[in-house]
Amino acid sequence: MNSMKFALPFLVCTLLLLGFLDADTPNLFFEWTVSYAQRSPLGVQKQVIMINDQFPGPLLNTTTNDIVNINVFNNLTEPFLFTWNGVQQRRNSWQDGVQGTNCPILPGRNWTYSFQMKDQIGSFFYFPSLLLQKAAGGYGAIRINNRPVIPIPFSTPYKEFDILIGDWFISDYQDMRSSLDRGIPLPS
Ligand SMILES: *[C@@H]1O[C@H](CO)[C@@H](O)[C@H](O)[C@H]1NC(C)=O
Ligand SMILES: *[C@@H]1O[C@H](CO)[C@@H](O)[C@H](O)[C@H]1NC(C)=O
Ligand SMILES: *[C@@H]1O[C@H](CO)[C@@H](O)[C@H](O)[C@H]1NC(C)=O
Numbered sequence: 257m258n259s260m261k262f263a264l265p266f267l268v269c270t271l272l273l274l275g276f277l278d279a280d281t282p283n284l285f286f287e288w289t290v291s292y293a294q295r296s297p298l299g300v301q302k303q304v305i306m307i308n309d310q311f312p313g314p315l316l317n318t319t320t321n322d323i324v325n326i327n328v329f330n331n332l333t334e335p336f337l338f339t340w341n342g343v344q345q346r347r348n349s350w351q352d353g354v355q356g357t358n359c360p361i362l363p364g365r366n367w368t369y370s371f372q373m374k375d376q377i378g379s380f381f382y383f384p385s386l387l388l389q390k391a392a393g394g395y396g397a398i399r400i401n402n403r404p405v406i407p408i409p410f411s412t413p414y415k416e417f418d419i420l421i422g423d424w425f426i427s428d429y430q431d432m433r434s435s436l437d438r439g440i441p442l443p444s
Contacts, residue, residue, distance in 0.1 A: 318401065337358060380399075
């Protein structure tokens with residue numbers, strides 16, 4: 257029993273080192289366009305940030321080990337950068353969307369994020385990193401499902417829902433940003 261406990265992680269590490277697991281690791285490909293639209297989630301119309309015409313953005317439904325490639329087209333009028341929350345990346349670990357390690361995508365340009373979902377099972381989310389854009393949307397849910405060989409310690413839920421909770425402002429995010437720059441606090 258004890259030797260089994262030891263042998264399994266050792267085998268998994270060895271396979272990882274040898275890159276064997278990559279051979280049949282699924283590669284997922286997505287094309288996302290980030291753009292503006294007018295929506296009124298709280299009854300007051302304002303400019304929001306959509307992904308593929310969805311607000312909030314599409315669910316990124318993945319399984320541990322998947323290699324995710326997302327070609328993001330920035331159709332905003334300003335630079336755009338995604339933060340991928342909860343994604344531990346073995347490959348290209350600098351592609352987590354932190355300004356400084358990852359350049360923003362310039363307006364009218366596109367860039368392909370490529371990372372592997374590693375060692376985490378659960379619910380996470382992505383959001384815009386810069387310029388207070390996340391006050392206007394551009395976020396969505398990430399699910400990292402377990403692989404069948406790694407069973408979860410409870411029965412499969414009947415249904416799953418992704419709930420994103422945050423502050424919502426009826427003011428335009430660009431107006432709020434310029435107010436903040438002038439030292440005026442955010443509205444309620
Ligand atoms: C997410 O992916 C899992 C595993 O491939 C699949 O069983 C499930 O139906 C998918 N859910 C959605 C909402 O696409
Ligand atoms: C991107 O923006 C251009 C104008 O700047 C517009 O013509 C085009 O329809 C937009 N595409 C999408 C997918 O939003
Ligand atoms: C931009 O999109 C084009 C067309 O889909 C693609 O061929 C190209 O690789 C993308 N560029 C980057 C830097 O991701």
